[in-house]
Amino acid sequence: MQKIILDMSAPNYEVGPLVVLSNRLPFILKRDDAGNLVRKASAGGLVTAVAPVVVRCKGCWVGWPGIHLQDLSEPIPESDSNDNTPTAGLLSKQVVPVNIEREMFNQYYNGCCNGAFWPLFHSMPDRAVFLAENWKAYSQVNQFFANRAIDALKALDQTSQIPLVWIHDYHLMLAANTVRQGAEEANLPCKLGFFLHIPFPPWDIFRLFPWDDEVLQGVLGKSVNQSSTKVILGVDRLDYTKGLVHRLKAFERLLEVHPEHIEKVTLLQIAVPSRTDVKEYQDLKEEVDQLVGHINGRFTTPNWSPIRYIYGCVGQEELAAFYRDAAVALVTPLRDGMNLVAKEFVACRVKDPGVLIVSPFAGAGETMLEALVVNPYEINDAASVLHRALTMPEDERQVRMHHLRRRERLNDVNHWMHSFLKAMGSIVNGDEVIQSTMLPMTAEDFEYLASYIGEYSRLALLLDYDGTLAPIAPHPDLAVLPAETKRVLEKLVNTPDIYVAIVSGRNVNNVKNMVGIEGITYAGNHGLEIIHPDGTKFVHPMPTEFEGKVRNLLKALQEEVCHDGAWVENKGALLTFHYRETPVPLRAELAEKARKLMIENGFSAGKAHCALEARPPVQWDKGRASIYILRTAFGVDWSERVKVIYAGDDVTDEDAMRALKGMAATFLVTVSPSVRTAADRRLPSTDAIIALLKWVENYMSSRSLRKGVVPGNVKLEVSFVSEPQEVSNK
Template identity: 35%
Template structure:
């Protein structure tokens, strides 16, 4: 087994200059540092990340810092102050953070800083590539490094790469607001395994991949550029045993008793001061509680700890002012000389102080407006070995998907949230203990160490399970050799599909007319000595005639039903009477009415239902339903139902593109045939080729073709190569 290379924005330590320029290295205590400690040690790997601001260190001190980091298998990626300002505080936290947390209104008027974000991601990818050895696993973390998987894939095609997103992945309607949305998706799709906290985030990512870059998605995987990317749900835990043990310590128990000595029930909020945490709405709900239940005045208190965060960012300074104003207003309305309704602490707390508050609280209020997981909820549960206490949890926190025994609230509904606060204070003891017992079983049984082990195990299995599919483009040397053979052939026959092979797919069939460059390429190929060119398409003959009738090409329409030899006239294959056509057309019209953006294409013998312009997810679902319906209806009819790229086609059985091969061979002049296509209908063409022919598949879909190119651009480049001297 290889090593594990952990990649995160920050190392699990901070390096800084101490007194007299000495090097100080401080260990981090966050959830990621705790969770990755075990895999880092067990797999003997490296941790790659930013070590902190080193600009205050001398050259000698930097060398000392590097040496001390190396002792702990930590690899620093130095960043300048300007890069931190623009990559981290700028694009990552002023653009990605608010958008991924559904705060689009907080985006600046101009989205900037992506160039620096891209440059820093490239530096991280380079640092990983420099350290990687055959067999190593790479685990990249969080939204600051979303481009690294694809950048690393380009450098290390055979690496096993995992990525975990610690914040929410928003719905596709929110995500598409980003100007760089496609680049970020393509970056993430460089991984073999993408991990998220909840199944909702997985669905949002899959939807965005389908809608914005056209990736083929299934429940737990995405097909992308010849590879299969696995999607997984890995809800992150905490070091639950540590919190449980700390909560049982005499020191913490004594501090908890001191908090409870005042005799009034405690509602507790512990948050980083961030606009996603919903502190203002929580304060409003507490105010509504005191207003609706005057009997609680002087008999309850809210302890709100707000840990300072990003104090140099204007939005966070404004947030602090708003919270200060709300606290002051509630105090002004309800405080008495002997009672303060809110105890507000604007600072971080040492672990014993924090856990003592958890032990003392009657209820902990975790009410973010949006959160990836929210580990405070799990910390509170782990810190209650007494089995008492109530967890009030926002349904928009990732933890809500696991902690069903909490009292769930919609933080946007202030009045209802206030009533849930009241319920938390009045919940019978037996119900409190039943809920807490179930919560503790889950939190202690699924801790951060299990989370890390599960992700690493899944990443290891990607290779063993054949996570990569053999649909990558052919190696350049292999393709060059095949094209050289075609150029050297005395006689050459080209059988070329149209849509998806020579031109990209268009929203509707009539919009995919050939561009001047394609017409010129086909004209040049047809004029090449000893070369015949045949277009073999599913399109109607009227379209092919209009677009290509003036060129010296063989034309084959409707998958071979119609054929026009070079310089000849159109002729059709005899087909039986299509009794099925009228009822199928009626069904297609019904689905078209119910699927905005879909259209029907009527052909001589077949029918096609296109849904390229429909909502991608709804269109795909409708196509599946239509396919099942037609399969049942037509099971006794001599027809085939062919799913394609956002099209479902019904055609007579026995009419397929393979017929074009016989016409292209003509009198058996010994031509070398080269066929090129991109979808299921082209497999019939490939299957009919005589031995020794060349079949080239365009795109990532499975195919019997021995050769493969990535896309339309690569297909045209290969054809242009045939015009070079032999």
């Protein structure tokens, strides 16, 4: 890509062949009373500056003519003899109109360009609307423009200078890739230039656009892999312990439940032959072969097959290339030792961050905390985790892979050998090896938090409200913040190097009023709305039809299930159906009916404490919100400079605990000792939260004087979480 600077004050400078691509031609076509096409002047600095140059260099201008032409062969009229506009002298053969069907143009121009890019690029994301059909139209129209640019290149007079294709503005941010590819295929040498006429937004805002990577690839003129497929990689011996059958079924379920991945994702499964003379292994190979054939036969299209199956050995260099290029690595055995495939995948991710999915039944799963963990026996859950991995935003992928790589650099094979030999007493004078055990916490475990926070790092406290800071109450209005908790929060907010955010399912204004402390970041509706301490507000963009659907669902819930003590709470971005006061025998039937109403109206139904939340169809939860909050407060490298404590009490907090796995100390407030959770530790009650916050305030306020001595005057009942069980619906 080259930046072009034209000195318009120089009347006689030389310019090589030029093909200009802009949304509009430098004039508008209209019909006169006789129905003939005529040119009408078009205002704007681009036309004034560039049109005379196109005329002078005998170049071409590619653009939409301002009218939907029915007859594509209808000639473009020449300029009027009295024309004194900048386009005077621009011959019809230098004009390349792009004809676009009316509905597609509306989706491209009004839907994507003006409805999404314009507010987003002007840092007003709350006004932006992101719809897949608009993005599809935008991509297709950019393809049309690029194809017409290739036609224009072919028609240019051959000269000694290489032509320049100059693409303008946010309407055509994808065109460069197709122009480059088409020019190479037609052996048409050209230079590419792109000029954006509006501000480019900060990364924290731009990344909200679901197809941000494609846009960046386009404006940089970097060709995207034309197969546009992501690779899910599995590397295993063909052994029944490796879970290949379960993995294939999970991939099949992914394509069933999320058909948007069809033609965009390929499972590359490498199966190394093992014990080929044993009948059980022969039967396994036949079952895998048949399942691969079944899935490929079911989903294959003329241009794509869902599974690429390699039965045989692969060399180290080729395997390293597979690791490097795969978007996702699946290490999901039914039972295994360490399984070094997970570590090899991380070691090969030098540049682009991939996502690692591991089974809890592989030894690697115990230490590779930033990987996504999935039980291979649970096919539906495995498909959901696969979908999450494939759609994970780049910032989260980068943070996870950074921590994985750093840990593996430290805990390499030499570390393993040293640890083992030291444990066996074979090393007398060696470095201390720190080992952790999953035992109940005692007073000494405060040293864990002290050592985690350290003497210099800043600390971010991310806390849920209901069931964490405030006890669960029969009605949301009764869940009042205890006076003691409020006092310690006020101290924390005013303690140096401490940042406090409250991430709640409540409406953001409601939770702010319930806490009533300035200097805190408040996130409501699970992070869909965020108010920063300086008063600035973030609101996650919603589909255009969202408000109407909320009204329809609210009416349906009120009419059909709001009885026997059940009621619906309107939080703006969310609706919550409460049935805590409903008699126990009636709860299941009412909750199921409410769940169906939510799904029928296009919402997902999330479980809460004796409640169901109707959540909008956007990829946003407490996990994504927590990362957004940390990036906004501390920058993109927050994980290097900030220690994080997250505490919550229900399944919505699990999203945050999973997203922050390995990057935060996480606590689940629950009385159950057998809860299944992504949290590191368990706290038995909101009283334990108060004790924890007091310890944090004491530690941080006296850190500079303490010189590493941890105060032990606060006792806290906590315990490690052991084997995972299901989260109770409290």
